[in-house]
Amino acid sequence: MARKLVNREDVYSIADALSAEGVTPSSTSIYKRLGQGSLSTITRYLRTWELERATDERLDAATNSVPSSIFSASSRLATKLWQTAREEADNTLSEQRRSLEEREAGWRQEIESAQALADQALEARAKAEEEAFEDRQKLESMQQAFSELMESYDSLAAERVRLRHKTETQGEKLATLQRDLAESERQSQERLWQNNQQVKELEALTSRAEQLDRQLRDAQNHLAKVSQHRDDLQQHADDLSQRLVACQDHSNQLEHEAKETKLTLAESQHAARAAEQASASNAAALQESQRSVARLEATLSHRDEALQEARAEKEELTTRLRDTEQAASELNGRLLAQQDQVRQLYRELGKCQRQLGLQDGDEGVD
Template sequence: MARQGITYEQVATVAEALVADQLKPTLTAVRERLGSGSMNTIHRHLSTWQAQQKPSPRKLSEPNSRLLAALGAELSKVAEEAAAEAETALAQALSELAVMATNGEGLEAERDELTQQLLEVTTERDTVAGKADEQAAEMERLKQEASRQQEELAGVRRALAQAELRLEAVPRLEDELAALRGQLASELSLRAVADKAAAVAEAQRAAEEAARQRAETRLGSAEVREGEARKELAEAHAAHQATREKLTEAVGLAAGAQAELKELRAHMEAKVSDHPQDVSSPAADTEDRNPPPAGRKPGRR
């Protein structure tokens, strides 16, 4: 937006004040009185004001009669021609100055417009720079988050490897658990349902715990050998359960961990299909270790 310029009235008032103070209203004097403003604009208004002023009569001293007689009419003619030429040159100079003042005002307006555009571009540049800094910070945060997820995924994979090592030891317990397979079938079914519903309400978990405690009570009369086998099986199940919990937490972090978990479950299901005596449920395993009391049929609670 162009700044407010000096008006003609302001220039005319200052020029008249200078004349009243018996000073010549020059461009510099008017500019000093105003204190601000474009020299081109002040010159244009001052020229307009000067053109409207009546020339003051010149006071000439009384010429010497002898000199006046000598010069005569020729000197008057030369003086008139010189004055006419001077007035013509002055008018031409004033016209050129007016044109220059007009061009100067246009240049000043263009300068002000360019200054405003530069200010807008600078502001836009600063805004873009701020957004770039924010995007760089966000990218750095995402990199750190990705690194953290990779570390967590590596931990899950290590836990999976440990679980597989523990699961490899399960087949050597199958011979010791042969007498428990009948009752294990029912407990295995209950445990599978409990595993799939691990996120349900506390009441369901309490019911599962009560069932497990009842199973442990029924298995309390098992022999020392069965107790040792149950302990090893419980440790294997605890490691398996810890791995399942870590895999559940890593579901949203890495698709690769989910794939490995599915492979592990598929492997365990294949073992159950090949060996009905599979020990995926520690509670069921412990119940199978205790043979049913005399007079009761296997598989009935």
């Protein structure tokens, strides 16, 4: 908002009042009484007032210096001559005063024009400051341009007395500032586009991180299942190993019993042959021995069958154990592959998290 201009009558009135109070008028005291205006304008009017007052005082002194004897002893002609001289002096003073007032009017008009330009510049500066305050958070790059604009406006406020000589120069400066402002706006648009691109990249990285996190959880669940299956196969292999050991022990026991049975059979056959050779009277004993041999042969046959069955079961258990060990080896390979995949997912997730951390740091700067 433009400041209210101060006219000559206001300055003269306050100067007369201060002089009547016995206080020497000054620009500062008059400015305090007015509460507005420009010190340079007040000073100019005060100097005019002092000049006029000094002229009036000199005229009064000249008038008062005429001796009273002249007025009492002079003739009407002397009085008329004195009045004519005074009128001529008044006319001369009026002419000088008119000339001074005309010059002062011209000065006042020029100063008012300069003041108007200065007020317009101040209004433009206030508007630019408001726009700078609104855009400061998004367009930090414009701070230097607005700082230069504020400095230019401050220099204009300090040198507003000489604005009539620098109007064209200030116009060029304003045009330059407008170009700088347009360039700053263009840069701000580019920065905004870059920020949008970074936001899109951040969203893509966030989506990739979430996808990797889901894949990691799925891989961990699958890894847990594979580990559980491997443990089950290992338990089954241990059970088969225990059964194979038991079968081996049973087979060894059957072989031992078969050897004992064969040994007993050989002894019985030997006893039978001895009995045949010894006496025919021992036919009953021979028959009994033969029946014993038959029973032993039957037992031996049964034990041979049991031994064959035990060997077949042993071979079957051995085959199943090999298959189980092969399946466990395959599961171990798959488990190692899953672990490698999990480590790879961890690395990718860490990379995404680092990239997300860097993206957050850049946004804080802008």
